[in-house]
């Protein structure tokens with residue numbers, strides 16, 4: 001299409017490119033856009049949002065691509081595409097931990113010239129996401145959905161056994177034992193054993209949060225003012241806590257093989273009492289195909305004894321590839337996908353947490369996902385994983401250690417030693 005050609009010429013690395021972008025925005029309106037979405041976060045519902053965009057913007061066509069069922073696998077794929085300066089991908093969804101790395105590599109086109117007053121535009125979003133997407137004054141991506149980790153529990157089973165929602169991990173251990181002992185007794189006649197707790201210990205991105213939850217709950221930070229502030233004692237206790245769940249049978253022996261969506265599937269099949277998971281899971285639990293429909297409660301994650309409850313901040317962002325030949329159309333699409341309308345649509349239809357504060361009080365959102373009414377506080381108080389262009393290395397160090405310790409191939413003490421020296425080399 002000739003309009004694309006002239007646009008990419010205008011954008012070919014000149015200082016004028018952003019002016020050109022704003023100017024051209026009104027005249028160029030149709031394109032075929034290739035969008036990379038996360039396979040884990042309801043691509044079926046995103047497809048409906050893309051269809052809405054196509055209907056409202058005749059002539060535009062969106063081709064969706066998905067791949068890799070976990071954040072780091074998706075990142076691996078995008079790293080390959082971007083390193084090759086591949087222009088076939090126009091728009092991509094990025095985990096909240098990645099904008100800094102993508103910005104440092106120059107892989108996303110900033111939105112500054114198309115969103116007007118940058119501060120005013122970004123201040124409409126929850127501050128954590130405005131912050132994560134603004135790197136050195138450049139808006140490198142726009143929020144797709146918010147996220148945090150929650151404790152999912154079987155409401156029906158806690159009621160049946162007269163057990164309260166645990167506020168600490170010790171309480172959770174006691175509760176899990178009581179319920180699983182009763183439910184797994186031969187007389188209860190279960191087809192498959194009920195697990196007490198499912199969490200993620202596979203060497204995936206989610207395992208970084210697994211490590212950090214009890215670490216943070218002890219009041220410790222991993223990075224302070226850009227410097228590593230690794231507390232060995234707190235780290236050892238974090239590993240020891242997770243390991244204790246396996247050793248006591250509260251979590252299954254092969255927890256080191258469990259990734260985010262495995263937890264979701266096992267809980268959904270009715271095989272788990274307590275599960276640590278992200279918001280998308282709830283929408284799946286509530287489908288007719290789910291064994292736990294209307295039996296699920298959601299609570300803040302337990303704290304360590306004497307500690308405070310804390311969640312891990314998640315979320316995903318839409319970025320425009322700097323190699324896309326459809327810059328104007330891609331930016332326009334992303335602004336649509338990052339609008340209150342689509343945030344509400346994704347909350348209602350996919351239980352993805354809104355990126356706009358007012359949507360946590362929106363009647364349609366609360367009708368579809370009642371517990372979102374109390375989720376805003378959890379999202380806004382959730383702690384962020386370290387922000388650094390070298391996040392890939394930080395993540396790899398933490399998640400492989402979590403995995404080794406939970407697989408039993410490394411002691412918590414040894415894991416902590418190794419982690420500290422490796423992190424010191426990356427985060428000085």
Ligand code: GLC
Pocket residue numbers: 071095096097146147148204205206207260278313314315316
């Ligand atoms: C969720 C979060 C994301 C996190 C991932 C880990 O998708 O939104 O931020 O990295 O889970 O599994």
